[in-house]
Amino acid sequence: MTGVLQKSPTRSGQTLARRRRRVPPLVPIILGALLVLALTYVLPPFRNYQLATVGAYFTVTAGLTVLTGLNGQLSLGHGALMATGAYTFALAQNRWLSMPLSVLAAILTTTLAGVVIGLAAARLRGPYLAGLTLAVAVVVPSVTSTFDETFNSDMGLSVALDPPPGVVPMEQWQAWLCWAGALVTAFLLATLVRGRFGRDLRAVRDDETAARLAGVHVARTQVIAFVVSAACAGLAGVLFAFLAQSVSPGAFPLTLSLFLVMAIVIGGLGRLVGALLGAVLLVALPALAQTASERSGSQHLEGNLALVIFGVVLVVVMLAAPGGLASIHTNFRRKR
Amino acid sequence: MSTKIPDHELALDHITVRFGGLTALDDVSLRVPAGRIVGVIGPNGAGKTTLFNVICGFVTPTAGEITLDGRAWRPRPHHLNRLGIARTLQGVGQFSGLTVLENVQVGIRNRHSRQPSERGWRESRHSGQPSERGEQGDWHSGEPSERGGQEGRHSGQPSEQGEHEGRHSGQPSRRGWRGGREKRSEQDALDALERCGAAEYAYEHPGALPYAIRKRIELARALASRPRILMLDEPAGGLDADEIQWLAGLIRDTDTTVLLVEHHMDLVMAVCDEILVLDFGKPIALGPPVEISANEKVTEAYLGAVA
């Protein structure tokens, strides 16, 4: 028993060498911010708009990968949560025209929705959970047509926005704000899942009974995970409303939720880097589909083509690198 | 020092469990005195795991009562860790997506930043009886009082608190209290793994490891939480003779109360102070190993069936 404390130098040397280095989350975040800032000065406006869209997508995929990848809860309703955030933002903005206030209102509303759905979700597993979140994805857009005085039905609402400060071009301003939201979100998430809470999330995902016996409050952990990722989706919704300067049910279809899930799987489940790669694909692949359908001259093709391309990429990536794109780098390092 | 300790830390009174028409436990009573090693044996399907499930709150008994430190107690699985009760699962219940070290760390919650010396911890725990009472107020409130591991701070266990602070300020902790906590939990987990002979696998994932190693990891997670009651469900399954020998030593040295469900009679006979024999849910014998091995009913029901 006294041997417990004495460790031979070789043993501790070994373990130190094999220990995974923990990079403080602030370093990649600051580097990312600098990179984005630099890019916004050299990219043409349309590319800046796309860059901004990547940031908005990253905000939601980051939260979703924590929920699905780390905690094992599949959500097909995150598109609807984004819609919740977007509409709240639009309504608040049109009334008060105060960005911070509207953003706060949007996040709070989505968080509240997350609490309600999360409480129900914590009681459901597998296909039932998928069914619940799917129902959310279907119901939320239809709310807009039921209360069409408030939400203006399928036409949606335009969002009143202050102009960008000074001489900053709109697209550059959009990229800044979207990436500010994305990077703050990523930083908070990375900090949250670094220590014990992250371990608890993954323990619950892997074996609920063992986690419970180890002292983890399973339901609470699941609800917190859902709420956190809902808040991220809410913020992403805000960013999308800000980008489009309007909100409409058509911007948050069921396919959006499916795309989000596919993106985090392709990127690498449970990893923020994977969520980032997924966000890039969410912008790049539809753009590709658009180019292709423009060439073929069929407008009809575009939406379906994006889905097809995503499906193909998903299958190929899963066959080549089951851990997703983010795992390729690590596999390579390990092989060397 | 021991005057204030209740006679039995844990007691089951006339526990009956029915699953539909099946009576898995039939009027089982068991007293587990502090510091003792109590074995539960019986043929497959006798209700041993069900008995553990009752104590852990996974199964609510149809009839009967459970008391902890002399007070009526309604167990809840996620409260066990806080109450100092750790259980290993029959088979292995591991988190395949976590490293071995992280697997063990999951069992280490806030309240466990104590001196690594088991003996010291146990003594301070016993001398700190009044504060334990304070904690019990919480335990027995029945409802989930989710203050997650803050009891230590509230109920104030002066001596331990002092130790803790001392250790903490003793180390230059550059990463703030949170980093310090992570470091401590990492060190505690490594210690537990070392104790279970699995430290060399700390940075691997359990899925790829042999069954016997995974059993050790399971044990390490239970021990890392520094339990006062350790519940082991067939810990020797899949271990060879040498490993069982090692396990026997470990169980004897834990200095905690142990509840042991096991098929290997040698192990049970070697380590247990007392043995409960179940047969189709019915308690057919209860006594020290010598009595049990001489008991005809037991030989008939269990030993005969196995041989």
Ligand SMILES: Nc1ncnc2c1ncn2[C@@H]1O[C@H](COP(=O)(O)OP(=O)(O)O)[C@@H](O)[C@H]1O
């Ligand atoms: N949750 C349950 N539902 C229905 N029957 C159960 C349940 N758990 C255990 N049983 C039954 O109770 C009996 C005792 O099981 P168990 O306690 O696992 O036995 P042991 O661990 O002694 O081998 C078995 O017949 C088993 O099938």
Ligand SMILES: [Mg+2]
């Ligand atoms: Mg069993």
